Amino acid sequence: MVKKKRVFDIIQIGNANDWQSRLFDFGFIFMVLTNLFIAIFETFDSAQPYQSALDTIELITVLSFTAEYILRVWTAEYLYPALNRKQAVREYVLSFTGIVDLISFLPYYLPVFFPAGAVAFRMFRVIRILRLFRINAYYDAFNVIGDVIKSKKDQLLSSIFIILILMTSSSLAMYSLEHEVQPEVFRNAFSGFWWAVSTLLTVGYGDIYPITTAGRIFGIIITFLGVGMVAIPTGILSAGFVEQYTRLKSFNDYSLEADIRFVRLEVGENHPWIQQPVRDLPLPPGLILAVIQRRGDVVVPRGNTVIRQGDRLVLGAEGYRDDAGLTLKELTLRAQHLWVGQRIRDLDISRQTLIVMVRRNGRVLIPNGSLRLMPGDTVLLYTKRNISNTKNVDV
Template identity: 55%
Template sequence: MADAKMKKVSFNRFRAKVFNMVSTGVIDEPLNRFYDVLSIVALILNLFAAFAITFDYMEEHYKGLLLVIEGVTTFFFAIDYLLRVFTAKELYPKLSESRSIFKYVLSFTGIIDLLSFLPYYLPVFFPAGSAVFRMFRVARILRLFRINSYYDQLNVITEVLASKKQQLLASVFIILILMMASSLCMYSVEHDAQPNVFQNAFSGVWWSVSTLLTVGYGDIYPVTVAGKILGILISFLGVGMVAIPTGIISAGFVEQYQKLKTVGDYAEEENIHFIRIKLTDKDSWTKKKIIDLQLPKDIMIVAVQRDKDTIIPRGQTVLESGDVVVMCAEKTKEIQPIDLKEITINDGHSWNGVAIKDLDISRQSYIFMIRRKGKAIIPRGNLTIKAGDVILLYEKHSIRDFA
């Protein structure tokens, strides 16, 4: 029984190490950094080979080399996919083994990873569909989005789209309505003059798309006076409709960057520290008004996150269980600086299964709290650290180091 448990622990640690290796942006060990570089190089070489082989000169002189590059890099994508399936449990730790694999395989990232290599091998079994399978290889380009893990500013794009999702959906809905209405109107005035072009209500959809989106291909156009007047009006509407989602996204970018700049400048120039506290039913602040909390004068509650909503606190705001309270306080320069750290222990961490007294940490480092399954535990020497624990550690430095 003990041997089986030890094997399971060793297996979980091995899987956690593999998960850290394949997770883009986790560069705490040389192997993880090497794997990230290898992944990026393989993707760049694969895309280069796919583009280069379309040129006659490159195909004539370097076709063999380009095919080898594509084959090797695609095989690497297949191995990468299998490793991610193997470590899906680490990605979704709250799910069972089978459900975590199922969730990853059906996720957007999992589908992209699958399409990165599967179409390359499918023509071996289905030769007739090689042309269609080749088209799906374009999905490899989407793997470039993993670079977001290195550049936080790229995440602003997804944050803007998520925050403006309702407005964008509303503008797209309006465009679809105008598209169908303009198609129906143009059919009504142009069907008799061009029965072969505007055959039914949906035959004008192509014309309405090219007009409303200001593309203007010119292959389908009105010939009657009423149709031309209607086309002019719809063209003006198209300019305004296309400008709506563009303006929404532009305003979102401005708001996001202004927010980041304001928070960054405020925290740096005014020496402000922000902390978050999640309330539970047992906390004394729950069901109390902010004005009744009797906070110190240097501490202020700046936001309350409740579910997916962010509440700007007022004195009469009542705090509820589950609220995430964001507080700020001015940094005090007179006291000795202390660095606080939060370490999450996974199955592969070297501290997993080790008693606190046996940890090799600096004499200037102290563990002052351990959170286990939502509960705070006072650290004692004989306490054994387990996977899932959150270690709160602080390091005391000499004032001379900050002079």
């Protein structure tokens, strides 16, 4: 199980202090970009002398993608710890990333069983570039786009629905106006739809256009409408980015912060806690194990986390910070704070910020995704962000 967890850490978590995990990340990105280069280079006549070498390189990368997919299925229970083994595998396989991972290598093998579809299957190679979206898990800047789209999905869907209705109605109208005059151009409603798409989206290919007076007047109206229609989703996304960065900037506006003092405990060779799960540790009331530092990694303790020799345990207190950039902060929520009333899994916080503990009315609550924050809660945060009006305390 230890080896299995280590495999999961390497393939799933990009940790700057874990050279094996970082090496895997860079190797994974290199293979995706190599596949993309091969797909582009093969379209040139000059690639023919190197075709056998290109095929060999593609085979190696596809085999690597296959092995990675198998390892991700094998370690799925660590990705979804709240689910059992079968449920975790199903959750990964049916997830967006799981489907992309599967499609990135499966079409390579399909021509063996379906030779007639070899050309169509090769088109799926472009799917491999979607695997680069995994870096969203490592960098907040890239993840902002996904967060904005998710938060504005209802408005975006509404605007897209309006655009589709306008495209459909204008295509039918233009077909009615131009079909008799240009039967070879506006052959059917789809021809009108092609014209409507290029006009409303302000592309204007020029391969199909109206020649009647009524058709041209209608085209002018649709062109003006198209400018406004395209601006709607653009404005929604722009507003989403502004709101996203405003929320991050106002992180401290309605909060009271205090430094927290922590005690660090070294787990030596003969320490009685070695190989003990966290749930069985003889911690006195009021003292909590907040964080475990293990070989440069920061481990958030769970009930089944096993203490190992060499671990550094951070217990209780205020404001601990070490040279690796680990900072623990205490945040008291006012009634107007953005987090009040939200579940922890719905919080809009940086991926470099983690809620370790919640203290409510003198009681210590272990945070989980369904815990709803209330006014007056004191939230213990692990963060690499700089938060103003705080003072670091040396242990």
